[in-house]
Amino acid sequence: MSAPPKEVIVAALRGDVETLRDWFAAGNREPNAVFDFFESWSQSYSDDSDAEEEPINGGLLHCLMLHLAKKRSDAADAVRLLLAHGADPNLQNDAGMTPIRWCEFPGEMNVLLDGGADVHALKAEIVFRRHGLALVKLASRHGVIWDFEGKIWKRIMDGDATTVNEKLKTVITFIREFKSAGSWKAYERQPRVELVRLRSLCARGRATPPPELERLFDCPSSATTKKPKAARAARPLPNEVFWHVLSFWRSSRDD
Secondary structure, rough: OOOOOHHHHHHHHHOHHHEEEEEHHOOOOOOOOOOHHHHHHHHHOOHHHHHHOOOOOOHHHHHHHHHHHOOOOOOHHHHHHHHHHHOOOOOOOOOOOOOHHHHHOOHHHEEEEEOOOHHHHOOOHHOOOOOOHHHHHHHHOOOOOOOOOOHHHHHHHHHOOOOHHHHHHHHHHHHHHHHOOOOOOHHHHHHOOOOOOOOHHHHHHHOOOOHEEEEEEEOOHHHHOOOOOHHHHHHHOOOOHHHHOOOOOHHHHOO
């Protein structure tokens, strides 16, 4: 398969959806050619220190992902366009890398995953991205198990002062909480489980519910309530009703 014209490669590097759409509309196009685009890439970083590391080759999806986050916006629309025209989300370049390895934004990663990209192709370097926490959460939601193997993970989890900043500490905290929960479902459910435990403590008089949720917790028993109607209203909610109400409650882990 031959490489696309240079203007199409540049359009992919820039996330130019209109140019890509026009190229596909002009005829039967092959979106899965693997080609060397270093020259086009380096020209787009003219006189810029960000062009220090020479990129390797790839396909049009790789081009969309390669530009650094501060040099581009979320390429989700362009990714969606290429997938609609037959682009392979698991296309490998000569180094065996698939486009998802270079994702910078959660939107484009989500489109790739919906299109069949292998989430397990992701490596530890995504934690250093501008939107590292969102990318790690999305990968976790799709089944990635963080095994912490390899030198990069060891440096991250050991808190190497040369690699860890406040932003990265937040990612590390999430990964540890996620691994402790065991699954994404358990991770999301944990704040609700803690409320159930608090409810049990409140029922035994060992804790006080938060004001905004006190109507979900046990009220004074009917033995201390004189009026029958008030006594019925004061009965604690059945557990199944309590859980049903909590299913509509959004915690910080539901984003």
